[in-house]
Amino acid sequence: MSTNKKLVAVFLSSMLLAVCSSASSDSDIPAPENESVQNIKISYSGSELLVNGMKRPILITSASKRNYFEITNQSQTKSAYLVIPYIEYKVLAKNKISLGHPLTVSADDAGKEVIWLEPNTSLTLSLINDYVETPIQAIVSINGKSKSVVSLFGPDKSDKFSLVSVSDEKNELTDSQLGIESLKIPVVTDDSKLITVTEKNRQLSSNQAYTIATKPKTHNVEFSEFVFIPKRNRFIGGTGYWTKNATVAKGEALKFVTMQKTKLRTSK
DSSP, X not given: OOHHHHHHHHHHHHHXXXXXXXXXXXXXXXXXSSOSSEEEXXXXXXXXXXXXXXXXOEEEEOSSSOEEEEEEEOOSSOOEEEEOTTOOEXXXXXXXXXXXXXXXEOXXXXXXXOEEEOTTEEEEEEEOOOTTTOSSEEEEEEETTEEEEEEEEEEOXXXXXXXXXXXXXXXXXXXXXXXXXXXXXXXXXXXOEEEETTOOEEEEOSSOEEEEEOXXXXXXXXXXXXXXXXXXXXXXXXXXXXXXXXXXXXXXXXXXXXXXXXXXXXXX
């Protein structure tokens, strides 16, 4: 194990001990018995990020099968920036719509790749617990230059321990089992129609590319139907996804493509 990995392991180990020593049994979130996907709900108390309404809860996961999570940012105003270091994981969908092909983030790249969740959006991902290579697993929040552990993954004590091969797909669930829908990704061209934010309500045509510019203020936009976003940013969850809402920052130009007639509503 490299020096950097050792330092991270030591840091997370001390954090785990601190959390476990102060946590009550209610802070352990049990793995769902009748559900395929475990929900991770992000919210804020002031500037502090909470997971399922708690500070640094332990998310109980299985060591004998692939684990599936839907991470939802419930904030109306704040985007979440998360890292899951040193664990290989797959991003399957955004807003419960398939990305087309799963995005696999390797264990080496996981600490460098930032997961972006704007307000009222979700990502579905899966991972396998590998307690040999990475005995301590966590979700880390990034806020500017500040990083903080906001949740830890813990083993299910009732689960029979057995390592799962990453290449073994027998435990992988289908999109339909996960409640993920598939939409045909449109062909995106350079041409688009410009929409100004002064048009608070507008009927959009089908199979048409549009661009919204929000100078000089940030605006929220809502769509009656899913629209395709070709690219917003370089983060995970920022490219090639479907959504019904977006927070368009000051000075940003949001390009999207409709698949059917869609009503657009904008607000500050």
